Amino acid sequence: MQELNFPKFIFRFKSNENKVSIFDGIRKKFIVLQPEEWVRQHCVHYLIHQKKYPKSLINVEKELKVNGLSKRYDIVVFDTDGSIHLIVECKSFNIKIDQTTFDQIARYNLTLNASYLMVTNGLNHYYCVMDFKQERYQFLEDIPDYKPSGDDN
Template sequence: MQNLNLPNYKFKLKSNENKTLIFDILRKKYMVLTPEEWVRQHFVHFLIEDKKYPTSLIALEKQLTINNRKKRTDILVFDKEGKHDIIVECKAPHIKITQAAFDQIARYNLKLKAKYLIVTNGLDHFYCKMDFKNETYIFLKGIPDYK
């Protein structure tokens, strides 16, 4: 898999039926290693190991319904009170991050009301803090460490 613009982490990999699998520490099972999963797993480890977010506050591929359609967030982080804090939208490294990715995460956030939005393809990361009063987001250099 491609090197990403994130720290290197030790992953458990294995092969099964000509597919490479990666162990997901949150779902506690092996997942098919796609380029998007590679980015998701790196970002999960970044949140846990570098930003110190507790694993108990992170959910992967959480389902939500928007306009009677089922959608899934890639990574959803909760705060200590159980409110939505951060939504992370992961794209494969070869996918250029466009306005469409921001539109997608913004639609999710109309329902979830998270404080921070992140869009990443593993190479480029865009961090935003919501300004609910002015119905916009403010770009940041990163996200705060867990407190």
């Protein structure tokens, strides 16, 4: 698999019927290793090990309704109060991130109302903070590290 622009992480793999699977610690099961899943698992490990987000606040590949249509988000990180802190849209490393990708995550955010957005193909990462008053997002250098609610340090 393609080397990605994330720190090195240790993953669990298994092979079955000529298919390699990777263990997803959030969903607690092995998932067939496709390019987008490779990016998703790196991103989950990045959020847990680098940004210190608790596993218990992370959700992976769940369905949501956007304008009456069923869609699936890649990664959502909740705040302890149940609100959504971050949405991550993962693309395969061979897909270029463009305005269409940002339009997709912005549509999802109309439903989810996350404070932060992240778009990655494993090679390039883009981070945004939402400005709900101006109805736009502002690009950041990185997403913030985890800070428990009420921790103002």
